[in-house]
Amino acid sequence: MAMGSFGWISLTTDYGTFDGFVAACHGVIARQAPDVRVIDVTHHVPPADVARGAAVLAQTAPHLPPSVHVAVVDPGVGTERRGIVIETPNGLLVGPDNGLLVWAAEALGGIESVVELTNEDWFLGDISRTFHGRDIFSPVAARLALGAPLTDAGRTVDPQSVVRLPDPVVAIGDGWIEAEVVTVDRFGNVQLAASGAMLRGLGPELLLSGSVKARRGQTFGDAGPGELIVFEDSAGRVAIAVNGGRAVVVLSVTPGDVVRIAER
Amino acid sequence: MAMGSFGWISLTTDYGTFDGFVAACHGVIARQAPDVRVIDVTHHVPPADVARGAAVLAQTAPHLPPSVHVAVVDPGVGTERRGIVIETPNGLLVGPDNGLLVWAAEALGGIESVVELTNEDWFLGDISRTFHGRDIFSPVAARLALGAPLTDAGRTVDPQSVVRLPDPVVAIGDGWIEAEVVTVDRFGNVQLAASGAMLRGLGPELLLSGSVKARRGQTFGDAGPGELIVFEDSAGRVAIAVNGGRAVVVLSVTPGDVVRIAER
Amino acid sequence: MAMGSFGWISLTTDYGTFDGFVAACHGVIARQAPDVRVIDVTHHVPPADVARGAAVLAQTAPHLPPSVHVAVVDPGVGTERRGIVIETPNGLLVGPDNGLLVWAAEALGGIESVVELTNEDWFLGDISRTFHGRDIFSPVAARLALGAPLTDAGRTVDPQSVVRLPDPVVAIGDGWIEAEVVTVDRFGNVQLAASGAMLRGLGPELLLSGSVKARRGQTFGDAGPGELIVFEDSAGRVAIAVNGGRAVVVLSVTPGDVVRIAER
Numbered sequence: 069m070a071m072g073s074f075g076w077i078s079l080t081t082d083y084g085t086f087d088g089f090v091a092a093c094h095g096v097i098a099r100q101a102p103d104v105r106v107i108d109v110t111h112h113v114p115p116a117d118v119a120r121g122a123a124v125l126a127q128t129a130p131h132l133p134p135s136v137h138v139a140v141v142d143p144g145v146g147t148e149r150r151g152i153v154i155e156t157p158n159g160l161l162v163g164p165d166n167g168l169l170v171w172a173a174e175a176l177g178g179i180e181s182v183v184e185l186t187n188e189d190w191f192l193g194d195i196s197r198t199f200h201g202r203d204i205f206s207p208v209a210a211r212l213a214l215g216a217p218l219t220d221a222g223r224t225v226d227p228q229s230v231v232r233l234p235d236p237v238v239a240i241g242d243g244w245i246e247a248e249v250v251t252v253d254r255f256g257n258v259q260l261a262a263s264g265a266m267l268r269g270l271g272p273e274l275l276l277s278g279s280v281k282a283r284r285g286q287t288f289g290d291a292g293p294g295e296l297i298v299f300e301d302s303a304g305r306v307a308i309a310v311n312g313g314r315a316v317v318v319l320s321v322t323p324g325d326v327v328r329i330a331e332r
Numbered sequence: 333m334a335m336g337s338f339g340w341i342s343l344t345t346d347y348g349t350f351d352g353f354v355a356a357c358h359g360v361i362a363r364q365a366p367d368v369r370v371i372d373v374t375h376h377v378p379p380a381d382v383a384r385g386a387a388v389l390a391q392t393a394p395h396l397p398p399s400v401h402v403a404v405v406d407p408g409v410g411t412e413r414r415g416i417v418i419e420t421p422n423g424l425l426v427g428p429d430n431g432l433l434v435w436a437a438e439a440l441g442g443i444e445s446v447v448e449l450t451n452e453d454w455f456l457g458d459i460s461r462t463f464h465g466r467d468i469f470s471p472v473a474a475r476l477a478l479g480a481p482l483t484d485a486g487r488t489v490d491p492q493s494v495v496r497l498p499d500p501v502v503a504i505g506d507g508w509i510e511a512e513v514v515t516v517d518r519f520g521n522v523q524l525a526a527s528g529a530m531l532r533g534l535g536p537e538l539l540l541s542g543s544v545k546a547r548r549g550q551t552f553g554d555a556g557p558g559e560l561i562v563f564e565d566s567a568g569r570v571a572i573a574v575n576g577g578r579a580v581v582v583l584s585v586t587p588g589d590v591v592r593i594a595e596r
Numbered sequence: 597m598a599m600g601s602f603g604w605i606s607l608t609t610d611y612g613t614f615d616g617f618v619a620a621c622h623g624v625i626a627r628q629a630p631d632v633r634v635i636d637v638t639h640h641v642p643p644a645d646v647a648r649g650a651a652v653l654a655q656t657a658p659h660l661p662p663s664v665h666v667a668v669v670d671p672g673v674g675t676e677r678r679g680i681v682i683e684t685p686n687g688l689l690v691g692p693d694n695g696l697l698v699w700a701a702e703a704l705g706g707i708e709s710v711v712e713l714t715n716e717d718w719f720l721g722d723i724s725r726t727f728h729g730r731d732i733f734s735p736v737a738a739r740l741a742l743g744a745p746l747t748d749a750g751r752t753v754d755p756q757s758v759v760r761l762p763d764p765v766v767a768i769g770d771g772w773i774e775a776e777v778v779t780v781d782r783f784g785n786v787q788l789a790a791s792g793a794m795l796r797g798l799g800p801e802l803l804l805s806g807s808v809k810a811r812r813g814q815t816f817g818d819a820g821p822g823e824l825i826v827f828e829d830s831a832g833r834v835a836i837a838v839n840g841g842r843a844v845v846v847l848s849v850t851p852g853d854v855v856r857i858a859e860r
Contacts, residue, residue, distance in 0.1 A: 085640055087779075088638055091606070094635045143816070
């Protein structure tokens with residue numbers, strides 16, 4: 069397994085920016101790998117919402133330069149859950165083995181190998197039980213970015229042993245799609261697990277969840293003010309928006325809910 | 333039109349930091365122009381509030397190093413509204429042609445030329461209809477920062493054709509000023525469209541909107557705790573603050589409202 | 597006093613990220629010291645909460661590379677309060693003399709010398725009365741990072757003259773600790789002023805403030821769902837968490853309150 073070095077590390081956490089947690093991770097990286105640059109994906113994953121963190125990272129990582137991606141949404145920190153590195157054809161992923169990294173690994177070309185972080189020489193000297201982002205994942209990422217061999221990080225493990233989140237519900241029939249809400253963005257747009265290609269079989273006039281009228285379109289302005297539009301979003305997923313409003317409020321849904329889109 | 337290169341790109345958006353949208357823009361820039369550095373002006377412009385974005389950018393850009401400033405507050409994304417670059421004596425501005433860039437252009441020395449972004453070779457290969465920040469404005473900014481000629485970005489257009497926001501209301505008389513609220517900052521300080529110089533004609537004891545007592549001063553501590561102060565703020569505008577409180581609450585105003593400041 | 601140069605500047609403020617204030621500081625630094633890199637500790641210190649800013653900076657600065665640390669939580673801006681630089685064995689601290697910098701100075705090895713910022717040649721040309729972060733502290737930090745002698749920043753003053761915050765309450769007895777709440781983090785974990793070592797004298801079954809049951813442990817998962825745990829946190833302080841919940845809500849405390857931890 070020949071590894072090169074990486075010029076970039078990305079960070080995705082639920083740490084927020086109210087405390088100094090994110091800065092401590094930046095600091096640990098800067099001390100060990102001062103020439104590596106950091107891109108913050110987001111630190112506003114809702115606390116312990118692993119699926120949300122997984123979705124944001126998977127949709128963002130392909131747009132970043134080749135990186136060591138660190139992700140920490142980790143309600144099991146300090147317990148027996150493993151820390152891992154996943155190798156993909158387009159970068160490395162470092163974080164807890166709780167499903168957080170897998171969707172991003174697939175978006176980066178698939179899992180090539182997995183190493184459990186068992187080499188304590190790579191950790192900070194005095195490891196806290198509650199802040200592995202600072203004490204384990206950041207220093208490991210710094211070493212990997214500098215070109216240290218992945219296999220030096222610990223023990224190679226079977227990719228089949230990696231924890232996966234349940235696949236979100238997606239079903240398609242004649243004139244309808246049913247799909248789980250994956251995320252709701254800042255604008256209140258509702259993103260479904262269905263891929264945008266699934267829209268091709270549907271006509272222009274739609275009904276959402278049996279009662280809400282919507283139109284197919286390509287962008288917000290394709291509907292009148294206040295009207296709902298169903299479109300392929302910038303991540304290639306089916307999404308629902310309101311021109312000038314918040315679809316999440318109109319539909320009253322939350323991630324995990326299933327939305328049915330049917331022709332009228 | 334000889335253009336040099338720029339070491340910096342700034343970003344001003346309404347994307348928030350809850351999603352990965354900002355990181356995707358950073359990533360596109362990093363892939364194309366890895367040595368260019370990015371300064372985030374703010375990503376917390378309220379969704380679709382073009383005037384707020386325009387005000388923040390105009391007041392911040394003059395303090396940044398010479399940059400390509402990307403701004404995206406863009407409720408019309410994907411419709412017929414144009415994408416443009418504005419050239420100024422002190423940097424370039426890239427974004428939608430909806431008024432967002434013009435106040436900053438004036439703060440940077442005025443509009444020298446305008447190019448409509450019609451050269452699709454500069455866009456990402458597969459352009460979404462809803463995320464031009466990632467797919468158009470960031471890659472265009474990266475090219476410009478690397479020194480590509482502005483005229484290669486598209487078709488030169490008449491600066492008079494650029495969309496402008498309405499000028500905010502400002503009026504001055506004998507012992508009074510009336511001016512529109514431009515922005516309210518994080519501390520609840522209320523900034524008016526009037527320039528600080530207009531304060532010079534007023535005495536020290538003031539009345540706001542006919543009923544609220546205030547004093548002229550230079551900083552918060554020039555008033556007693558809970559008292560209102562009228563001062564020239566750090567952007568050179570007339571502003572109203574409460575020592576130890578939030579003027580926006582006391583005055584109960586919002587951007588677009590007009591405040592009258594008169595001598596008592 | 598021989599000073600070297602610093603590759604890093606850190607920023608800790610109550611400016612928020614809604615306005616362009618933070619970006620203006622980044623810009624001033626970038627213009628003067630383009631090769632110096634900036635780490636944002638946090639900009640979400642609650643407005644004017646000097647103790648909160650002091651605590652976050654003190655707990656984060658030791659994890660950063662050697663830096664010039666700028667901190668601005670400054671309700672007295674523009675009044676007679678001094679601007680200072682504190683020299684420590686592990687970096688410099690720049691900001692208002694209101695107690696904000698002192699805990700960080702101690703965390704970085706103690707105060708070696710203090711200089712009052714009286715050299716106006718180091719300030720921006722036209723100093724506002726309300727934005728010393730941009731006009732004084734950032735340009736001073738940029739000069740110091742570039743290696744300018746500390747004593748050129750102004751007049752050396754007696755370290756004993758520096759304003760200090762009151763020490764938080766900490767008391768320990770046979771089977772109990774009483775300590776002030778220092779901070780509450782994003783996860784609702786309550787951090788006390790007591791050092792983690794003080795926990796060693798306590799048994800595993802605890803009572804908080806006379807009525808709430810808790811357990812000693814090392815990480816969140818050491819308690820059952822919804823149970824309280826008392827642990828040494830990643831900053832080496834005694835902290836209280838709820839596994840899967842928010843301790844601050846269960847305890848209904850706020851910084852400055854005193855919590856009593858006693859054996860059951």
